[in-house]
Amino acid sequence: MARPWARPAVRRAGALLIAVAIGPFLPLYVRRSMTRSFRAEGGDSVSWDWDLSTLPGFLEDMRYMRPEESKYLYLALNLGLCALLVTLLAVTIATAWRRLAPERPA
DSSP states (O other), rough: OGEEEHHHHHHHHHHHHHHHGGGGGGGEEEEEEEEEOOOSOOEEEEEEEEEEEEEHHHHHGGGOOOOOHHHHHHHHHHHHHHHHHHHHHHHHHHHHHHHHHHOOOO
C-alpha cells in the first residue's frame, strides 16, 4: 500500500504549508529605523538606518511610519520578498524530502 506522503502533490503541499508557517518569522524584512542619541554636553543626534525584522514586527511598526516614508511601497516590497522566500523555502523542503525519502521498490 502506497504511503500518501510519498506522492509528489502531497509532498509539495506539505512543504508549502511548512514554508508558509516559517517564512514570515525569519528576520529578513527591511524596515527603516531611527536611533536617537543624547549627548552629555547637551543636544541629541538622530540617525536613520535600515534594519532587518520579521514580517509581524514590520507590520506592528508600520502604523508609526510617517506618510512621506511611503509605507505602502515598503509593505509591497516586503510581501513580495515574503512570497519569494516562501517559494524558495517550499522548493528546498520538497527537494530535501524527496531525496531523504527511501526509494520505492519497482
